[in-house]
Amino acid sequence: MWDRAWRRLIQLLLPARCAGCQQLGPEVVCADCRAQLEPVGEPFCVRCGRRRLTDFASPDCGECHGESIGVVRARSLYIYAGIGRELLHQYKFNGYLGAGRFLAERLAERTAPGWPELFGEPDLKLDAVVPVPLHPRRLRQRRFNQSLLPARLLAERHGLSCLPQGLVRTRETETQVGLSAAQRRDNVRGAFSVPDTMLAELTGKRVLLVDDLMTTGATLASCARTLKRGGAAAVYGLTLFSTVQRIEPT
Ligand SMILES: [Zn+2]
Numbered sequence: 001m002w003d004r005a006w007r008r009l010i011q012l013l014l015p016a017r018c019a020g021c022q023q024l025g026p027e028v029v030c031a032d033c034r035a036q037l038e039p040v041g042e043p044f045c046v047r048c049g050r051r052r053l054t055d056f057a058s059p060d061c062g063e064c065h066g067e068s069i070g071v072v073r074a075r076s077l078y079i080y081a082g083i084g085r086e087l088l089h090q091y092k093f094n095g096y097l098g099a100g101r102f103l104a105e106r107l108a109e110r111t112a113p114g115w116p117e118l119f120g121e122p123d124l125k126l127d128a129v130v131p132v133p134l135h136p137r138r139l140r141q142r143r144f145n146q147s148l149l150p151a152r153l154l155a156e157r158h159g160l161s162c163l164p165q166g167l168v169r170t171r172e173t174e175t176q177v178g179l180s181a182a183q184r185r186d187n188v189r190g191a192f193s194v195p196d197t198m199l200a201e202l203t204g205k206r207v208l209l210v211d212d213l214m215t216t217g218a219t220l221a222s223c224a225r226t227l228k229r230g231g232a233a234a235v236y237g238l239t240l241f242s243t244v245q246r247i248e249p250t
């Protein structure tokens with residue numbers, strides 16, 4: 001409580017700086033840094049939504065082809081590199097909520113044309129938004145779940161219900177950084193559950209699962225399977241950032 005009040009006071013007293021380059025200026029993210037954010041863009045994989053580097057002949061990429069990715073399709077906004085990575089770090093690890101709001105707004109803008117346009121499915125309708133949860137201990141340390149802010153904003157803009165309790169993380173998992181794809185899958189297997197009180201709420205629903213970063217997709221896959229076991233009819237994934245295939249975040 002006091003921590004947060006102090007932080008706010010300090011933010012008010014200090015001159016404003018860009019969250020990306022730390023230059024003094026009135027904007028949370030300056031025009032130069034905005035211009036450097038790299039949208040996923042073409043060519044991207046129609047299933048996992050990541051930028052494709054493989055010229056595999058099928059519409060899905062060489063990495064998710066033949067794999068169960070849990071979600072029907074996933075999409076993400078920016079490539080996790082450079083200024084984008086800096087903004088996410090400022091938000092997630094330094095508690096700079098302004099950077100989080102900036103990113104959530106860009107995600108809301110991207111989804112404004114609607115779900116059919118975003119996911120490439122002509123009649124797609126979604127019912128509810130669920131953020132990927134943190135373990136309660138991690139939540140106490142960080143004080144906020146970085147996925148909740150974009151999930152709330154998307155739900156509000158699209159008139160959907162946001163279900164922050166739709167999933168809970170029941171097992172504290174190691175950080176995924178530096179783990180292989182197979183290790184990541186093992187790391188998050190069985191790490192989530194749907195609380196009994198949410199079962200009625202989720203049954204038959206088409207859910208948008210929101211997270212900050214997709215690397216191998218192991219977390220989205222584990223969450224999506226858990227939601228489907230909890231009664232969800234279908235799950236689509238949406239993240240602020242994704243890595244380019246085979247590039248591990250550092
Ligand atoms: Zn900047």
Ligand SMILES: [Zn+2]
Nearest residue numbers: 045048061064
């Ligand atoms: Zn793919």
